[in-house]
Amino acid sequence: MPVSASSHLLVVDKLSKSFGSVSVLDELSLTVDPGEVVCVIGPSGGGKSTLLRCVNHLERPSGGLVFLDGELMGYEKIRGKLVEMKSRALAKQRRKIGMVFQHFNLLSNRTALENIVEGPVQVLGVSVASAREHARELLEQVGLAHLEASYPSQLSGGQQQRVAIARALAMRPRLIMFDEPTSALDPELVGGVLAIMRQLAADGMTMLVVTHEIAFARSVANRVAFVADGRVVEIGPPESVIGAPQHERTRKFLNELL
């Protein structure tokens, strides 16, 4: 399903989501280009997390469309109508999008290494040996090679989050989404996780990052989107959105943070 002007890797078009009578996303539109880092900032409850969860259909959107690589997420065209995909087909689409959660969500009954190997082996059908080899490289990359046999409960929050990033990378995704990856961490553990994300960005990974770390957004993001009340209020390079915000709402939010 080709989309016109498809230099974008991710196209979010008029995405809406409401829980009962509460509207969380209100026709939100956004694009992410290949190799681009887009940071989403904004007040709590503004729909930032819901945006990520609707992109990979962990949450079913109430309206609007999401395209990854020109392919419509979650629906297929049958006789001129959009019909919900079978769960198996949706699962296949999700493999292209890595997700790093605020609370890590490592599988609690698997070791660090097993968490990373699980997806490639069980979902992609990679051989155990080569999946393990790749997983060890990734653990090395996030500085945790010595902890591959540890269970999540034995790791600090920062270590768990680094394993979670390695797990997302192991699927070789086109896009990685980070849902407030440092919000659940003790302050002294934040730096290690951000350093890894910074390196990923430098390596050219396409990233959509919901974060409260304004300094990180300012220095790493290609574009920053300020999202409030379920809409993109303002989007642009960090020096304008963070440095010289045009909207009163953005200014107020940034002032409260500082």
Next chain:
Amino acid sequence: MRPPEETASQPLGGETNISPLPGGTPAAPSPLPEGFDGLEFATRRHIGRWVAVVVVVIICLLVLKSLIFNPNLQWPVVGKYIFSAPVLDGLGLTLLLSAIGMPIGVIIGIVVALMRLSENKLLQYVSSAYIWFFLATPLLVQVIFWFNIAALFPDLSIGLPFAGTLVSVSTNTVITPFIAATLALSLHEGAYMAEIVRAGILSVPHGQIEAAESIGMPGSQAFRRVILPQSLRVIIPPTASRVITFVKNTSLVSVAGLAELLYSAQLIYSRTYETIPLLVVASLWYLLLTTLLSLGQRRVERYFSRGVRGPGGRR
């Protein structure tokens, strides 16, 4: 790229140790009140605890003595029957009922639990009704009911609507006492197991399911690889208790004259009037079976607690 070390190690000690004042100056006056200098610590003696120990030990000894040395227990009779052929046959039937009935109960439980958790309303209602009915009537009544099923349905027929009966057999030839006993025990067990399995599945944090979905696992694979293994940690302990209960519950089918362990003992004492020693024989076997099962339970629980902190968790 190696991220900065998370745990910055603080130098310990330093110059914090208290040293005596230099230069032989007269020691400062002790800040302690009078008479607390250089005292040793001792453990408090708990007299009450010792009294309790003595009282409980005496009571236990008295109870044991009155039991073990009671001539009415007739230990020689116990010895005579404990390995006798009818008792061992009864034991065999008890084991067989448990070995067939419990797995059927577990399978029914898993199916009913999945029905109850499904998004299909009809399946939810049907499974709820099943659980309600089998938990709400006494097992003994259910056992007697299944033994008398022929009074309700004299014939079992397979037929199609508008095509008439294809096969018809007398209920009593199909539902033998053994089948009736297995049906009664496992249908009842299925209701208990359904609730245990449901609790186990609900105990898996939603984040675990989302993690599986985010790496692109289809629902069935996520259930097999993520939800089921983690729910087993919660499901296993009560299930092991149910196995033990099941073994004991098989004694209920004695009311229908199926010669399992208890009824085998009853058959003997109805002839010889050696009631107490034969009940001891049956009890000793039940004790042995349930003890072995409890030991097995601990090992299985340890295995499924991988990665969990706290008591019973293997870290």
